[in-house]
Each structure stands twice: as structure tokens, then as C-alpha cells.
Amino acid sequence: MDFMKMMKQAKQMQEQMGSLQEEVAAIEVTGASGGGMVVVTLNGKGTMQSLKIDPSLAKADEVEILEDLIIAAHNDAKAKAEAAMAEKTQEMMSGLGLPAGMKLPF
Template identity: 65%
Template sequence: MRDLMGMMGKVKEMQEKMGALQEEIAALEVEGTAGGGLVTVRLNGKGVMLGLKVDPSLFREEEIEVLEDLIMAAHNDAKAKAEAEMQKKTQDLTAGLPIPPGMKLPF
């Protein structure tokens, strides 16, 4: 019974830490680039685009398709960085807890 109480205490503690982690992730800002820095995208930890910068040299009619591709690439780069940071923070938080393999957090 003592182990169960200890485990329940750890679960409560983890829930509190997960809440703080979710707030931290929401406030996280990452930047992705494409085209050697010609396009830069800023995202928050939830994947919402906060900013977009495009080098003026790309504003030519014949370059529109290239610009569209670079914007998508920069967005994907920033999103991948945000997801990697979230995964790292989650792993740090749950280190040492008996969580079954493959269980994804946050719930």
C-alpha cells in the first residue's frame, strides 16, 4: 500500500510538471530557414506561425513557385525544431518514471 501512495504522489507531481511544461512549450519560439536564409519562419511551440521574413530578391514573378516552396520548407524546418524541443523537454521531465514504452506524452 505504501508503494501505491508513493506512486500516486509521483503521478500528481508529474501532472503539475506537465502543466508547467505545456505552458513552457506554448511560450517557446523557434525559427526555421530555407534557401540559405532567404526565407525565415518563426513558430511558437504549438506550431502557430508568428512571423515570416522573405528576402526582397525573391520578389520576381518568375520566382513565385520557388518562393512558395521555400516558405513551406522554412515552416517545416521550424515545426520540426519545435517538436524536437518538446520531445526533449518531455523526456527530461519523465526520466526515471516507470512509463510503458511507446506511451506518448503529453497525454
């Protein structure tokens, strides 16, 4: 592979990484727990955008259950965000002709 072709591919990959990061930031994923009694929405960077709690869970003697459900809903949403990012990264890499298992530093 000649040097100029490699430089062109590196520049193309850098541009696509920038657009990938923008796409990932725009992703919105929702995680739920307790049969939908707690719902968390995150953006692609993992920042919580919203939290909905069924009013029936707002009882002083059930705070620990509520805390556990919030954590579970957050983890559910985070896993979905990570899966969406992995999928978008895979699409980008296949478009560049890179090997499927190749890890990128980001």
C-alpha cells in the same frame, strides 16, 4: 508500490505536464530555407509568429519557388519545435524516474 505513493506521483506528473505545456508554448524556433532568404519563426505549439522573405524573391515569375521556400522554412522550424518539446519531455520524465522510452498521452 503502494497506492498513496502512486497517487502522489500521478499528481506530481500532472503538475509537471502543466508546466511543460507552458514551457513549450514559450519556445520560439526559427527555420530557414534558400540560404536564409526565407525565415519562419514558430512558437512551441507550431503557430507561425513571423515570416521574413528576401525582397529579391518577390518576382511574379518565381512565385512557385517562393511558395516552396516558405514551406521548407516552416517545416524546418516545425522539426526544431518538435525536437525541443521531445527534449523537455525527456527532462521531465527523467526527473520523475520514468523509463526513457515511455510515451505520454499528449
